[in-house]
Amino acid sequence: MRAPTCSAFALTSTLALLFSLAVPASAQTPPTLDKAKASGTLTVAYRESSIPFSYLGGDAQPTGFGWEICQRIVNEVKKSTGRADLKVATQSVTSQNRIPLLVNGTIDIECGSTTNNSDRAKQVAFAINYFYTGTRLLVKSDSPIKAMADLKGKKVVSTAGTTNYQVMRKLNADRNLGFDLLAAKDHAESALLVQSSRADAFGMDDILLYGLRASAQNPAEFAVVGEAIQVEPYAIMLRKDDPAFKKLVDDTLVALIKSGEFETLYKKWFQSPIPPKNINLGAPMSQELRDNLKALSDKPAL
Structure with a gap:
């Protein structure tokens, strides 16, 4: 039998690589x-x-x-x-x-x-x-934002990779609110953007917002507001x-x-x-x- 050529080896290697990538x-x-x-x-x-x-x-x-x-x-x-x-x-x-x-x-x-x-x-x-939760907003206690409608023209943050980010993006489009939606790497960073006034509100599952508020240096500085949107299970x-x-x-x-x-x-x-x-x-x-x-x-x- 004739020995495989270099091109045959290359083809075999390529197919093996493609197969490995195709397998989850x-x-x-x-x-x-x-x-x-x-x-x-x-x-x-x-x-x-x-x-x-x-x-x-x-x-x-x-x-x-x-x-x-x-x-x-x-x-x-x-x-x-x-x-x-x-x-x-x-x-x-x-x-x-x-x-x-x-x-x-x-x-x-x-x-x-x-x-x-x-x-x-x-x-x-x-x-x-x-667990079951819905998307609400974390704001500063003195913020005029009390409901989703108050987000018009504001800066809103949510955590990248979460369903809440998608919920907030859909809300923005469906209600034509025109807010600027930012993405943070995690919940702590999202809360920090609100604390430092780089964002006006943080859209996230309400129970996580209660937890972040409770762990803040001054919990009274924050409030959880807005109607719950899209109740989902954890x-x-x-x-x-x-x-x-x-x-x-x-x-x-x-x-x-x-x-x-x-x-x-x-x-x-x-x-x-x-x-x-x-x-x-x-x-x-x-x-x-x-x-x-x-x-x-x-x-x-x-």
């Missing part, structure tokens, strides 16, 4: 439980400023409502894999990189404030919805097409809900003083969430 990263990542058992490590992602879901506490370590729930999930992973020695690696993520890092296997689960919607469900999977984010891990995560949430521990955790993080400044968000459980504690649905927003 998630297809190259083994199932999460198998990966954890083999490596002895589960990588849990958190957000640095998504109070009270996951954020950095006074000791610069991740904490929060979603973070605590993920620790319960870690315990179940240890049992399922037989790895009592399982190590938990932590990884900070942003709105922009959380999905790519999950898909390519850098992180295994994200415990933050990610909206479960149909578009994202094309790339990732979500556990049972564990859920813990997982890799797509990993049914065994999704079942473990969902089963953990169901056990927390049925035992009453979920409601205890909710009261701890949303209706009690929380670190680092021991401020109470005073956010009662929404009717949407109460309904889902019975329905146990992972239904996405449209």
Whole structure:
């Protein structure tokens, strides 16, 4: 048989490269439980400023409502894999990189404030919805902005890579408000733009705005205003097409809900003083969430 020519080798290499690029990263990542058992490590992602879901506490370590729930999930992973020695690696993520890092296997689960919607469900999977929220505005307390209509001609910021940025852009177009929409890298930067008067308002999920206000040096400097737009569910984010891990995560949430521990955790993080400044968000459980504690649905927003 004649030896392949250089051009044949080049063609084979090119086809191999194209094939590898065509295969989704998630297809190259083994199932999460198998990966954890083999490596002895589960990588849990958190957000640095998504109070009270996951954020950095006074000791610069991740904490929060979603973070605590993920620790319960870690315990179940240890049992399922037989790895009592399982190590938990932590990884900070942003709105922009959380999905790519999950898909390519850098992180295994994200415990933050990610909206479960149909578009994202094309790339990732979500556990049972564990919170519901709507887009509102963070402004300075003395701001004349009290409603969405007051944004006309103003500078408005939202965090890049979030559904809220899209909601604010659509609102601007639909109502012909003509505001200048800015994109910040994370929630903390968005809030800073309002504090420094470089933006007049910050459009984001209302519960995150309450959390940012509570963590500010002077909480009284800020107010959360405006009618809630587009109520959406939050859920813990997982890799797509990993049914065994999704079942473990969902089963953990169901056990927390049925035992009453979920409601205890909710009261701890949303209706009690929380670190680092021991401020109470005073956010009662929404009717949407109460309904889902019975329905146990992972239904996405449209």
